[in-house]
Amino acid sequence: MTLTQLLLxxxxxxxxxxxxxxxxxxxxxxxxxxELLGGLIVGASGFGWIDPHAEVVHGLAELGVLVLLFEVGLxxxxxxxxxxxxxxxxxxxxxxxxxxxxxxxLSLAFGLPWLSALLVGAALSATSIxxxxxxxxxxxxxxxxxxxxxxxxxxxxxxxxxSLLGIMKRLAEAGTTDWLTVGRITAMSIGFIVLVxxxxxLFVPVLQRVVAMLRGRGVLLVTFVTFAFLLAxxxxxxxxxxxxxxxxxxxxxxxxxxxxxxxxxxxxxxxxLTPVFFVSVGAAVDLRLLxxxxxxxWPTLMFTVCLVAVAIVGKLLAGFGAxxxxxxxxxxxxxxxxxxxxxxxxAGVGATAGLLDPGHYAAxxxxxxxxxxxxxxxxxxxxx
Amino acid sequence: MTLTQLLLxxxxxxxxxxxxxxxxxxxxxxxxxxELLGGLIVGASGFGWIDPHAEVVHGLAELGVLVLLFEVGLxxxxxxxxxxxxxxxxxxxxxxxxxxxxxxxLSLAFGLPWLSALLVGAALSATSIxxxxxxxxxxxxxxxxxxxxxxxxxxxxxxxxxSLLGIMKRLAEAGTTDWLTVGRITAMSIGFIVLVxxxxxLFVPVLQRVVAMLRGRGVLLVTFVTFAFLLAxxxxxxxxxxxxxxxxxxxxxxxxxxxxxxxxxxxxxxxxLTPVFFVSVGAAVDLRLLxxxxxxxWPTLMFTVCLVAVAIVGKLLAGFGAxxxxxxxxxxxxxxxxxxxxxxxxAGVGATAGLLDPGHYAAxxxxxxxxxxxxxxxxxxxxx
Numbered sequence: 001m002t003l004t005q006l007l008l009x010x011x012x013x014x015x016x017x018x019x020x021x022x023x024x025x026x027x028x029x030x031x032x033x034x035e036l037l038g039g040l041i042v043g044a045s046g047f048g049w050i051d052p053h054a055e056v057v058h059g060l061a062e063l064g065v066l067v068l069l070f071e072v073g074l075x076x077x078x079x080x081x082x083x084x085x086x087x088x089x090x091x092x093x094x095x096x097x098x099x100x101x102x103x104x105x106l107s108l109a110f111g112l113p114w115l116s117a118l119l120v121g122a123a124l125s126a127t128s129i130x131x132x133x134x135x136x137x138x139x140x141x142x143x144x145x146x147x148x149x150x151x152x153x154x155x156x157x158x159x160x161x162x163s164l165l166g167i168m169k170r171l172a173e174a175g176t177t178d179w180l181t182v183g184r185i186t187a188m189s190i191g192f193i194v195l196v197x198x199x200x201x202l203f204v205p206v207l208q209r210v211v212a213m214l215r216g217r218g219v220l221l222v223t224f225v226t227f228a229f230l231l232a233x234x235x236x237x238x239x240x241x242x243x244x245x246x247x248x249x250x251x252x253x254x255x256x257x258x259x260x261x262x263x264x265x266x267x268x269x270x271x272x273l274t275p276v277f278f279v280s281v282g283a284a285v286d287l288r289l290l291x292x293x294x295x296x297x298w299p300t301l302m303f304t305v306c307l308v309a310v311a312i313v314g315k316l317l318a319g320f321g322a323x324x325x326x327x328x329x330x331x332x333x334x335x336x337x338x339x340x341x342x343x344x345x346x347a348g349v350g351a352t353a354g355l356l357d358p359g360h361y362a363a364x365x366x367x368x369x370x371x372x373x374x375x376x377x378x379x380x381x382x383x384x
Numbered sequence: 385m386t387l388t389q390l391l392l393x394x395x396x397x398x399x400x401x402x403x404x405x406x407x408x409x410x411x412x413x414x415x416x417x418x419e420l421l422g423g424l425i426v427g428a429s430g431f432g433w434i435d436p437h438a439e440v441v442h443g444l445a446e447l448g449v450l451v452l453l454f455e456v457g458l459x460x461x462x463x464x465x466x467x468x469x470x471x472x473x474x475x476x477x478x479x480x481x482x483x484x485x486x487x488x489x490l491s492l493a494f495g496l497p498w499l500s501a502l503l504v505g506a507a508l509s510a511t512s513i514x515x516x517x518x519x520x521x522x523x524x525x526x527x528x529x530x531x532x533x534x535x536x537x538x539x540x541x542x543x544x545x546x547s548l549l550g551i552m553k554r555l556a557e558a559g560t561t562d563w564l565t566v567g568r569i570t571a572m573s574i575g576f577i578v579l580v581x582x583x584x585x586l587f588v589p590v591l592q593r594v595v596a597m598l599r600g601r602g603v604l605l606v607t608f609v610t611f612a613f614l615l616a617x618x619x620x621x622x623x624x625x626x627x628x629x630x631x632x633x634x635x636x637x638x639x640x641x642x643x644x645x646x647x648x649x650x651x652x653x654x655x656x657l658t659p660v661f662f663v664s665v666g667a668a669v670d671l672r673l674l675x676x677x678x679x680x681x682w683p684t685l686m687f688t689v690c691l692v693a694v695a696i697v698g699k700l701l702a703g704f705g706a707x708x709x710x711x712x713x714x715x716x717x718x719x720x721x722x723x724x725x726x727x728x729x730x731a732g733v734g735a736t737a738g739l740l741d742p743g744h745y746a747a748x749x750x751x752x753x754x755x756x757x758x759x760x761x762x763x764x765x766x767x768x
Binding site: 003008011014217219221225226230232269271 | 394406439649651656
């Protein structure tokens, strides 16, 4: 990718994001929906100007979601997340098991082989922390009980989702189930967050001393962002997910004095990079594979409609995991609807491993796209 | 490049930049020198951890230098630049012609063919606006007459340098001189800045209206940065250089009310991205090709020593282009010493076109590296 191509892509992405965002806000919808729709227009479904798989654009999008999660971590009070703990865990559990069960069952009913059906089910289990967090933040719900449960469940869900992804990848490669590997990967993913929150806490004072010792412009920002990148790297490296590491870094730094300074400085970076991520997610969806006027697309369309229904029902069931009275179960269910990036990665892995033919691949992508597009306006409607 | 590789590269780059920068500041040197040295250590000359040619790192470095130039533009008062105009033009003229003449002559004396010799000379004519601007800004010299002359001359120099690069590229491809092309490219490069400063001024009020109309978080920043990317794209597209476009965008927005707000928000982005550029420049230099204990490297070493001398003399002569009494001629000469990225691009083009064998290529790279490393401490010493 030459510099002119990169600049053109960024101009296109940022313009689509801000135009779409402003339009949706005029209509009383969350800005993130506008960014996703902007992505549809400039991406594969529309003009095809943006290739979200181009290496530099993809890299910027990945950094964007890391910065977003770091920022969300900075705004999340650990005590409140812990208070929502048991309920969040229950919501996450139902939110993973229900879509997997329903999605796998539906796929088997449509005649898919067992391993492919399991992959479709697993793809439905994902929750996009990025999109959930963005919507919650836009609606001012991050600090409520309902918000904490959604975010807590989304994080647990993502840990489980990424473990599942690793397991599915190995299953697809081996064509068999190795329960030892399954257990090991799952334990490592969950262990990582626990370890980081315990051991990482000891490193924060060291980090503060480094900042005080080094001098010059931008030292605080660069040191703390490097710390976030380091935890993201370690998370990714040891079988968890990079975004969980970035989020953990934010959580750890939330308790420091420098927090407000960092928040002010990270904001412009997030403003510039996160639209790259959301436009990319939108740009990766190709709606033309589901053209209702093309008879050859009808079987795929039928499967997609059922899959979307199952995807919605599965996550709405998750809301019932919040058994106490002060949480809104419908908001929780809808708040976890958006599959976003993790769902897309599942579909990609399935296609690469030969588990999904183009039709079923398109169906999974479309389901991810539709639930992701549906969540923001639905949540906006019920969370006034 | 996977996400783990990208994160590891960024952790390494940002750590090297801040450690090097802090160390140099302790020693009373500019931080940018520390970032270049940090690049030497983690790059080709040292541990080889960083490959500055990796697509995503390269893209981030290029965006970094654009953001830096945009920021410099925001801090540059056009009236003062115009006031330094004639002297800056004269400095730039000598600063281009003297190194070309001396470099080409020296290369011919060392037995290089005519076209290769001309390429070496042209590589010496470059001035790194990025590094010059950074040093001037660190020393608080941006607002002085001397600073304006250096910056003005560096900009003119870069326009001429990029034109020369285009010309050399065509010459290398064709193996012949086409004066019509030469004239056209030169005219377009100079014409671009003039056009932007005249026509671009009309677009700034439109931009301000767009910002007022759109709503939501980060609209001001994203709109103005997109504008900078747009001018950078147009500059690159129409035969000028992207960094000139970004600089022009900054100059145009310097006159707006929103200037201070933008400056505050662009700072964290520059803090994070510009070290990627400076560490990359350092990482691209491989000092081992000039090992004095390896006899096979002696001819290259001899040529390099002469080339460095010629490169220094050529730019010091440029200082005499400032004929009025209130400018410091030595500071001007030293301020234009750093060749930086443009010199490296020249060397790359020469190698790709087969005009430079590995030895002469290493010599040009080393000369660019040495002058670039020499400029900051020298300037720090004389500009107290």
